[in-house]
Amino acid sequence: MQLSKKHGPVMFIKLGFVPSVVVSSAEAAKEVLKTHDLCTCSRPVSDGTRILSYNYIDVGFSPYGVTGGRCERFAFLSSSVPRECSHLNMLEKKRLAGLHGRLERNFEEFDAFYEKVIDDHIKKGKDEAGPEDFIDVLLLEIERSQTEADDFQFTKDHIKAILMNIFIGGVDTGTTTMIWVMTELARHPRVMRKVQEEIRTCIGEKGKVSESDIEKLQYLRMVLKETYRLHPTGLLIREAMSEININGYVIHPKTLIQINVFAIGRDPTIWKNPEEFYPERFMDSHIDFTGQNFELLPFGAGRRGCPGMAMGLATVDLALANLLFHFDWKLPYNMKEEDISMEEAPGLVTCKKTPLLLLPVKYPLV
Ligand code: HEM
Structure with missing residues (x-):
């Protein structure tokens, strides 16, 4: 019962x-x-x-x-993370509505982005890129899009x-x-x-x-x-x-x-x-x-x-x-x-x- x-x-x-x-x-x-x-x-x-x-x-x-808090973190990430590698920028319904075909293309774009990360690393003399390198790249992208006003x-x-x-x-x-x-x-x-x-x-x-x-x-x-x-x-x-x-x-x-x-x-x-x-x-x-x-x-x-x-x-x-x-x-x-x-x-x-x-x-x- x-x-x-x-x-x-x-x-x-x-x-x-x-x-x-x-x-x-x-x-x-x-x-x-x-x-x-x-x-x-x-x-x-x-x-x-x-x-x-x-x-x-x-x-x-x-x-x-x-x-x-939650709003700051989500809003900030969704505007800063490169769109190829984040689902965060698709969380809002109004954004999702304007992105027809996005889900289907997302994985292809993610692959392409990841290829680019690997390429960059090979050029820098590393053999392969792991998850840590990937997070480094995300962080770099976020820092780039951060303005001085962002505290x-x-x-x-x-x-x-x-x-x-x-x-x-x-x-x-x-x-x-x-x-x-x-x-x-x-x-x-x-x-x-x-x-x-x-x-x-x-x-x-x-x-x-x-x-x-x-x-x-x-x-x-x-x-x-x-x-x-x-x-x-x-x-x-x-x-x-x-x-x-x-x-x-x-x-x-x-x-x-x-x-x-x-x-x-x-x-x-x-x-x-x-x-x-x-x-x-x-x-x-x-x-x-x-x-x-x-x-x-x-x-x-x-x-x-x-x-x-x-x-x-x-x-x-x-x-x-x-x-x-x-x-x-x-x-x-x-x-x-x-x-x-x-x-x-x-x-x-x-x-x-x-x-x-x-x-x-x-x-x-x-
Ligand atoms: C079909 C799928 C999903 C179901 C059934 C589901 C269900 C839930 C439920 C029941 C909660 C707790 C809400 C509350 O306490 O009022 C929650 C919170 C959350 N969900 Fe989902 N969820 C789904 C998909 C997703 C997706 C796709 C993401 C992210 C990409 C996500 C991220 C989160 C996060 C971050 C929270 C915590 C929010 C907060 O504490 O402020 N969920 N979800």
Whole structure:
């Protein structure tokens, strides 16, 4: 039984010495992430995150208010890092919109840039370039674009810390999302057929799905929302910075707050037949996952909401649409839909515990 059903939407629990509150309703989540956003936009500290983040000079793990906060670091990096080698300059939706075809070209450009780095190093008498050289080049580029008016001093560790955020926050989350989508589709052949029909009708003989096709794929978007409702991949953890009141309960400073997105996604007062995978529930619904609707929060919300949402969605949409366009997906011999395990593995990103095995059958292009 879900503990939130027994103990209610605001549950206090002590994790060792750490006072913690688990928030399991959309209303209480809104109070935390919107009404009290400024008082809850810190992250708890621990030895693990301190080491990973080079003493909190990153974006994702740093407590609120550490020198050169998130906005400065992201804005500065996105305007300074050479565009070939950073996804950061594509994080904002408005920038992304003006960069059609960017994702497809990005890897080619990255290769070309890396070739140039290697070339430069060979000219300087070195045999090969490693990751450290690459970071050196990034730093050089940043220094070049820094003006005297910029008082924020970027170091090599800043770059390493932010690249670590991109690896942890931006890679596993996307692949895990794709695995859960494919798992639910394999368990629900009706939905699989319907989404493939939408993609194939839209693409026709064009041969592959491009970024500009994605906004036409409305049913694919519903499938993604429904998957996030049942399988939110990212953890939503904050720390209270001052005393606040949530649902009538007083929360003290330094309390760890976890938003229980799993329970909210399965709350029967919000969702009809919550355990059922039924993407059509989003057909006439206003609920989106951009952080404005607290019933569905795969990217969080407020000041510490995911800055990579536009980038993450663009990547996941494009990869999924192409996988579903080019292949039919069959279960391995003798396996039935109900045999697919839905067990989750614990971690920063909620992955499927056992690998998903599917057989791809090439869709014949005429
Ligand atoms: C489909 C993919 C993604 C999902 C589901 C996801 C989910 C999340 C969630 C739930 C949070 C916590 C938000 C909060 O506390 O309110 C978060 C934060 C974050 N994400 Fe993502 N994310 C994705 C893609 C990305 C990408 C592509 C990047 C970067 C390239 C990224 C970088 C970050 C960073 C840096 C943070 C910390 C923000 C902060 O603490 O201020 N994420 N993400």
